[in-house]
Amino acid sequence: MKRIGVLTSGGDSPGMNPAIRAVVRKAIYHGLEVYGIYQGYTGLINGNIKRLELGSVGDIIHRGGTMLYSARCEAFKTEEGRKKAIEELNNRGIEGLVVIGGDGSFRGAVKLTEEGFPTIGVPGTIDNDIPGTDFTVGFDTALNTVINAIDKIRDTATSHERPFIIEVMGRDAGDLALWSGLADGAESIIIPEKTEDIDDVIERLENGHKRGKKHSIIVVAEGAHSAADVAQQIKEKADMDTRVTVLGHIQRGGSPSGFDRVLASRMGAKAVDLLIAGEKGKMVGIQNNQIVHHDILDVLTKKHDIDQELIQLAKELSI
Template identity: 55%
Template sequence: MSAVKKIAVLTSGGDSQGMNAAVRAVVRSAIYHGIEVFGVQRGYQGLLNDDLRPMDLRSVGDIIQRGGTILQTARCKEFTTPEGQQRGADILRARGIDGLVVIGGDGSYQGANKLSKLGIKTMGIPGTIDNDIPYTDYTIGFDTAVGIVVDAINKIRDTMSSHERTSVVEVMGRHCGDIALYAGLASGAETIIVPEVPYDINEVAERMKHNFAKGKRHSIIVVAEGAGRGEDVANKLTELSGIEARVTVLGHIQRGGTPTAQDRILASRLGDFAVRQLIEGNSGKGCGVIDGELVTTDIDVVTSTKRPFNMEMYDLALRLSQ
């Protein structure tokens, strides 16, 4: 017998490609198991506005390939307060909803954790391009974002080669440098600058000069936004090396577009898994995939743990950049 009769699903924080695939999986899995399901519009703000709508199979038709989120998303300061959290729990109870699936990043997980402590069964699904949620190998949207960055760098490299310049590419990642790391390795960047690893701009400039002296006619440097502004890095490198550096800030283009097959599959697996966990009576858990296996971890642990940086991959990128 299911521990839940009615559930809701919301997307919160920054959007990521594959969120729609996750919403689709939650809705269709719930219906398959005979559970009513509601979509919360605009995240926790929509919850406090009591903006919940019944969802059926057709509600999530033709969305698996779409970026963004059909449920939309918004920031909500009120929900960070105990009063807002209590009101959110009361609204769910008044609707007869006893389970909630939250798709988002760290802040979204913290909101889910608060509701869980107020008696609402909750499950978190990692939806963020930053890949900064611990206890899962990948987050929904990360693979797509990395592919977008690699494609952009491929195009930028053509121009840099033609003009014998250095290109500094600034990518998203305030606290986590995974997009810069993975995209930099995949695109053959000479230097990858991330918030997790201290760097010396003088050493970067010397490496540039050394590579150009060996016959290279272009250089790609990938900078995660949390490690510094791309424009500042480019200006300093030009000053130190005498080699012209141009900056490209990719910005929100990294969060849009059609999700890759990998992100769609990950989202589908996690959406269904979250529903099945609620049916079994579990709550206050974050869903993830580790070594291909579906896992859950207490949200208390997830939100209090920093995701470890992959230094082995960083060192590999450095070795191959010669």
């Protein structure tokens, strides 16, 4: 293998740039040429592909987002679109591809592999919802962004003696809500993996008020409920005045944490190693602090499991 490509797809996450850097520099270290594919699968179909040198990825390790940009691509879901994409790769002599993104991006990688083009996936998403890896690139940075925001909101909650309801991202996974809620001492954490009765939430608020607690923090994962709905239910059932904050896309931005920079570097380098070794259709992950790899198709057929011990611990510490 002499030439490989790299692209980022789906929602951006902090750490994608360090992953790109690792792919490029690891490949060049081993004597390979590297081509950056801009704007994800859309750019692949349109031939928006440029050769990357060592200097191309200089001064990006600390930057959020992705220098290769990202885009959704309906055309790639069609056989004709994928045929055009592979044609663009073949025309440039590119023999393998690293795809950095989430499960939607990996489904595209599976299709390329099934049609004979070697592809390796690197999990980059703040949602931490990919099976086969303890952490995804971007989760730690997003988690710290959420914690920082809740710390500030708690100051206002204390000053005004009110419950605050904070909605965080995560799509259908509750990791971001669970970890941030536990880290910030939230009284209630509402996630899609565990049914939460609003009456239980209200009971905890009332019990806290009885013992002199002046404010409360409730963290809601977007895949479970909207914060506005939770606030409305609390108002209707308990006549409590609450305030709602939806953190939104601020969670995706910012300089990647040290953990995400190292994780992205390790995963990106491993992806190159796998291509050089002739592997295809694999996803890189980290388990017990060891870099591992799995068949992407197996990963996509499994369900993401949230840490049940953390759920129990959060419940025990929020009394």
